[in-house]
Amino acid sequence: MANNQASKSIVIDYDAIAKQESFKALVRKKNAFLWSITVFFLAAYMLLPILTSYTTILHQKAIGEVTWVWIYAAGLFIMTWSLCHLYVAKANSFDKEAKAIIAEYENGGGRL
Amino acid sequence: MSPIAIFFFVAIVGLTLIITWWASKRTSSATDFYTAGGGLTGWQNGLAIAGDYLSAASFLGIAGAVALFGFDGFFFSIGYLVAYLVVLYIVAEPLRNLGKFTLADMITARFNNSKVRGTAALSTITIVLFYMIAQLVGAGALIQLLLGIDYWVAVLIVGVMMTTYVLFGGMTATSWVQIIKACLLMLGTVIISFLVLKEFGFSISTMFTEMSTATDNGAAYLNPGLKYTNGIDTISVLIALVLGTAGLPHILMRFFTVKDAKTARSSVIWATWIVGLFYVLTIFLGFGAAAFVGKEDIIAANAAGNMAAPLLAEALGGDILFSFVCAVAFATILAVVAGLVLSGASALSHDIYGQIIKKGKITEKEQVLAARIGSITISVVSILLALGAQTLNVAFLVSLAFCIAGSANLPVIIYTIYWKRFNTAGAVTAMLTGLISALILVAVSPNVWNPVEGKAIFVGNPLIMLTNPAIISVPLGFLGGFIGTLLSKESDEAKYREVDVKANTGISVQDVSH
Numbered sequence: 001m002a003n004n005q006a007s008k009s010i011v012i013d014y015d016a017i018a019k020q021e022s023f024k025a026l027v028r029k030k031n032a033f034l035w036s037i038t039v040f041f042l043a044a045y046m047l048l049p050i051l052t053s054y055t056t057i058l059h060q061k062a063i064g065e066v067t068w069v070w071i072y073a074a075g076l077f078i079m080t081w082s083l084c085h086l087y088v089a090k091a092n093s094f095d096k097e098a099k100a101i102i103a104e105y106e107n108g109g110g111r112l
Numbered sequence: 113m114s115p116i117a118i119f120f121f122v123a124i125v126g127l128t129l130i131i132t133w134w135a136s137k138r139t140s141s142a143t144d145f146y147t148a149g150g151g152l153t154g155w156q157n158g159l160a161i162a163g164d165y166l167s168a169a170s171f172l173g174i175a176g177a178v179a180l181f182g183f184d185g186f187f188f189s190i191g192y193l194v195a196y197l198v199v200l201y202i203v204a205e206p207l208r209n210l211g212k213f214t215l216a217d218m219i220t221a222r223f224n225n226s227k228v229r230g231t232a233a234l235s236t237i238t239i240v241l242f243y244m245i246a247q248l249v250g251a252g253a254l255i256q257l258l259l260g261i262d263y264w265v266a267v268l269i270v271g272v273m274m275t276t277y278v279l280f281g282g283m284t285a286t287s288w289v290q291i292i293k294a295c296l297l298m299l300g301t302v303i304i305s306f307l308v309l310k311e312f313g314f315s316i317s318t319m320f321t322e323m324s325t326a327t328d329n330g331a332a333y334l335n336p337g338l339k340y341t342n343g344i345d346t347i348s349v350l351i352a353l354v355l356g357t358a359g360l361p362h363i364l365m366r367f368f369t370v371k372d373a374k375t376a377r378s379s380v381i382w383a384t385w386i387v388g389l390f391y392v393l394t395i396f397l398g399f400g401a402a403a404f405v406g407k408e409d410i411i412a413a414n415a416a417g418n419m420a421a422p423l424l425a426e427a428l429g430g431d432i433l434f435s436f437v438c439a440v441a442f443a444t445i446l447a448v449v450a451g452l453v454l455s456g457a458s459a460l461s462h463d464i465y466g467q468i469i470k471k472g473k474i475t476e477k478e479q480v481l482a483a484r485i486g487s488i489t490i491s492v493v494s495i496l497l498a499l500g501a502q503t504l505n506v507a508f509l510v511s512l513a514f515c516i517a518g519s520a521n522l523p524v525i526i527y528t529i530y531w532k533r534f535n536t537a538g539a540v541t542a543m544l545t546g547l548i549s550a551l552i553l554v555a556v557s558p559n560v561w562n563p564v565e566g567k568a569i570f571v572g573n574p575l576i577m578l579t580n581p582a583i584i585s586v587p588l589g590f591l592g593g594f595i596g597t598l599l600s601k602e603s604d605e606a607k608y609r610e611v612d613v614k615a616n617t618g619i620s621v622q623d624v625s626h
Contacts, residue, residue, distance in 0.1 A: 014606075014614070015606060015609055017617070017619070018610075018612060023613065023616070023617075026616060027612065027616055030616060031530070034201050034202065037201060038197070038198070041197050042198075042354070045190070045194045045350070045354060046347065046350065048190070048350070049187070049343070049346045049347045049350045052335075052336040052337070052346070053340075053342075053343030053346050054343055058335075058336075059335045063317065064317040064321055065317070065321045065324045065334060066320045066334075067334055067335055069335060069336060070183070070320075070334075073186065073190055076193075077190075077193065077391075077392065080193050080194055080197055080384060080388060081384065081385065083197055083201075084197070084200060084380070084384050087201060088377060088381060091374075091377055095374065098616065098617040098618065098619075101617055102617060
């Protein structure tokens with residue numbers, strides 16, 4: 001509680017952080033990663049109803065009675081799990097950069 | 113009702129009440145009430161998210177849909193699962209870094225304006241009420257069927273239980289009820305799936321071979337097209353599933369129950385694995401029900417197919433498994449409606465009362481009291497609506513809730529985090545356009561109008577042929593926000609820089625105070 005009380009008098013200069021090159025670089029890298037992967041998985045997902053509604057490619061048998069549509073669905077499940085773990089790996093490295101950015105801000109005298 | 117069934121039901125009611133009693137001693141502040149003090153760990157919150165997600169609609173609904181429509185039923189499993197990626201990549205961490213209790217908190221972190229907060233609260237409450245009516249009506253019908261009691265008694269039992277959890281135990285009780293229910297549900301599903309696989313000699317290829325002749329649809333059962341024949345409609349339903357999740361208030365609220373963005377992230381991973389495995393098993397539940405119960409018996413028990421999983425449990429595991437699965441379904445319903453009450457109450461008591469009416473000048477004690485009154489209000493209103501809606505076909509309300517969530521909430525979340533020029537007017541127009549267009553489009557859809565009496569709420573021809581209008585209303589939500597923003601000159605770039613820094617670094621005053 002004492003920590004909270006003391007912290008009220010401290011003002012973070014968000015503009016100063018936003019102007020740091022390191023921050024700009026992180027945001028660029030992060031958004032490029034997030035949005036490119038998002039476009040990819042949404043495209044892979046939306047392709048399924050498009051293919052099943054307007055073509056019969058996925059209706060053909062793949063293995064025994066199992067049709068390609070099940071294989072495609074299985075692919076989407078595997079994609080979801082893999083991209084989850086990819087995200088965590090990436091996010092952990094973004095975390096490190098974010099910490100460095102805050103440290104840079106503090107050393108730059110931002111607290112004064 | 114058999115003694116075994118009574119035993120399972122009493123055990124579940126007793127266990128959840130003990131949890132509520134335990135949680136009530138840990139619920140003294142507003143943070144405790146709304147977010148369990150932010151003290152859940154990654155796996156706990158992950159199980160609770162999975163619990164929120166594995167509603168009766170998932171467990172009973174998807175099993176029934178796969179049983180009746182083969183692959184078309186499985187579309188739901190795929191959509192719900194991929195939706196986690198939208199949550200994880202776009203929404204979860206910025207939301208955790210910016211918000212406190214509600215979606216409105218997150219948006220007003222950028223636009224401190226009571227119109228924005230009020231609109232966000234309105235959208236949350238609308239979604240919660242629709243979702244809740246669907247759950248309560250479904251629960252009433254189901255429990256009526258399982259226990260042989262009157263519909264109104266069944267709705268009241270569920271209503272009283274959910275109110276008790278939330279009122280006394282807040283988010284702590286709700287979360288632990290979710291966690292336990294998620295474990296029980298997985299256990300039940302794994303057991304049934306194992307028994308189904310055993311019937312097929314533990315061979316997936318044998319299962320598919322037998323399923324290609326097991327139903328009157330023949331090989332078509334294993335391909336899409338039994339339920340959805342209109343391509344645009346199929347695509348629209350899938351858009352609502354994948355984008356709606358990331359805007360559902362009771363899911364969003366789950367990111368405030370952990371201490372930081374890192375834990376929020378790890379809880380999504382847990383949830384994705386658990387829910388993903390569950391959705392794989394819905395194939396066994398559905399196929400098993402179609403093969404060993406039969407479509408005729410499933411439809412005879414419930415036209416929507418909701419009894420497929422319990423009937424399958426009875427066919428393969430006898431009375432004990434049937435009773436267990438019914439009790440788990442009951443627990444599932446209780447846990448999900450409790451989560452909904454809590455998110456509705458947060459919008460009503462925290463956003464509308466605490467922040468708009470009292471302008472944030474409210475003591476801790478008043479906040480907790482307001483939260484409890486809000487919970488009772490949301491519960492009572494939804495119970496009354498559910499009692500009145502008994503004879504209506506309300507299954508579409510779940511997809512309507514998803515549609516509003518995707519059309520009204522998701523655009524404003526994305527714009528708030530990622531668009532520098534976005535402003536107050538845009539935030540309000542984005543939410544209102546999404547909300548109103550979703551409501552109007554559903555009101556003129558085949559869910560509400562059908563020329564055959566009894567098929568929908570009103571007799572007549574629908575104006576549009578979409579069962580879910582997401583393909584129109586989601587773009588409208590984005591467009592509404594875009595136009596609203598450009599029509600207003602207001603723009604606060606400094607505030608956006610603050611939001612950008614907070615969302616991307618998770619920086620808070622604590623970080624720089626030592």
